[in-house]
Amino acid sequence: MTAPPLLSFDDFHEGQVFDLGRRALSAEEIKAFARDWDPQPFHTDEAAAAASSFDGLCASGWHTGCVFMRMLVDGLLSRCKSMGSPGLDEVRWLAPVRPGQELVGRVTIGACKASRSKPDRGFISLTGELADAETGAVVYRMVAPVMVGR
Amino acid sequence: MTAPPLLSFDDFHEGQVFDLGRRALSAEEIKAFARDWDPQPFHTDEAAAAASSFDGLCASGWHTGCVFMRMLVDGLLSRCKSMGSPGLDEVRWLAPVRPGQELVGRVTIGACKASRSKPDRGFISLTGELADAETGAVVYRMVAPVMVGR
Numbered sequence: 592m593t594a595p596p597l598l599s600f601d602d603f604h605e606g607q608v609f610d611l612g613r614r615a616l617s618a619e620e621i622k623a624f625a626r627d628w629d630p631q632p633f634h635t636d637e638a639a640a641a642a643s644s645f646d647g648l649c650a651s652g653w654h655t656g657c658v659f660m661r662m663l664v665d666g667l668l669s670r671c672k673s674m675g676s677p678g679l680d681e682v683r684w685l686a687p688v689r690p691g692q693e694l695v696g697r698v699t700i701g702a703c704k705a706s707r708s709k710p711d712r713g714f715i716s717l718t719g720e721l722a723d724a725e726t727g728a729v730v731y732r733m734v735a736p737v738m739v740g741r
Numbered sequence: 742m743t744a745p746p747l748l749s750f751d752d753f754h755e756g757q758v759f760d761l762g763r764r765a766l767s768a769e770e771i772k773a774f775a776r777d778w779d780p781q782p783f784h785t786d787e788a789a790a791a792a793s794s795f796d797g798l799c800a801s802g803w804h805t806g807c808v809f810m811r812m813l814v815d816g817l818l819s820r821c822k823s824m825g826s827p828g829l830d831e832v833r834w835l836a837p838v839r840p841g842q843e844l845v846g847r848v849t850i851g852a853c854k855a856s857r858s859k860p861d862r863g864f865i866s867l868t869g870e871l872a873d874a875e876t877g878a879v880v881y882r883m884v885a886p887v888m889v890g891r
Contacts, residue, residue, distance in 0.1 A: 627811070628807040628811050630811070630815075630819075651810075652825075657779075664780055669781070673781060675794075676834070678832045678833040682828045682829040684827060
């Protein structure tokens with residue numbers, strides 16, 4: 592068995608949807624990530640978080656973003672000729688992510704534009720979302736261009 | 742000695758600049774972060790990175806963003822009544838971040854708007870940057886609102 596060929600820029604079109612699977616974060620994971628990268632009390636300390644406007648421990652938004660990125664690599668970018676990204680156009684943390692909360696990820700392909708200056712690649716706009724697996728409420732959304740080889 | 746009082750929304754005004762210090766990432770740190778959160782070959786493997794359009798190992802953009810976030814917490818958010826953020830308006834990875842590259846961080850305060858619905862807080866727009874310590878070239882920029890208590 593050989594691996595399927597990598598998807599190229601020309602395999603994408605607006606409106607495609609890729610499911611990225613599920614993920615939940617434990618309280619320990621939330622606190623460990625925050626101690627490294629975002630040590631604000633509502634991410635690192637249960638008592639301080641309970642007394643904050645978040646009403647309890649919640650994941651750093653950067654943690655949520657990294658979780659989505661890992662799901663995006665595993666579910667899509669590792670299967671295509673990804674050449675990186677110049678940035679993020681928008682990120683929204685729409686609701687706190689709580690310990691044990693089951694999240695489902697998906698990514699929707701937006702505009703696909705061939706590069707004018709570099710014929711070996713194109714830009715694909717991705718809209719990524721994490722939603723609560725039970726209610727379907729979107730807790731995280733990001734919009735970003737990705738460069739894909741052709 | 743007691744800690745100075747936390748800065749409140751009313752202590753901020755457009756144009757303030759806060760220096761956030763310096764940071765460099767080792768190749769081991771770059772690869773370890775990427776294995777967890779962004780396992781694309783140009784972030785995890787020196788040979789694959791050398792053969793890629795990046796011409797060598799570079800940090801995941803999420804790693805760069807997390808490094809900036811940690812510097813922002815240590816240098817500013819831990820000293821003010823931070824109440825979190827609804828998201829990021831723009832993130833730009835302007836140049837690859839290389840192993841050992843010394844980066845300097847700074848944040849500039851933009852528009853400051855009291856909340857209309859919640860009198861206990863206001864929104865401050867932050868423009869954060871990481872620049873090469875030698876050349877001054879900006880490698881990372883993000884624009885984001887942060888909620889600060891008053």
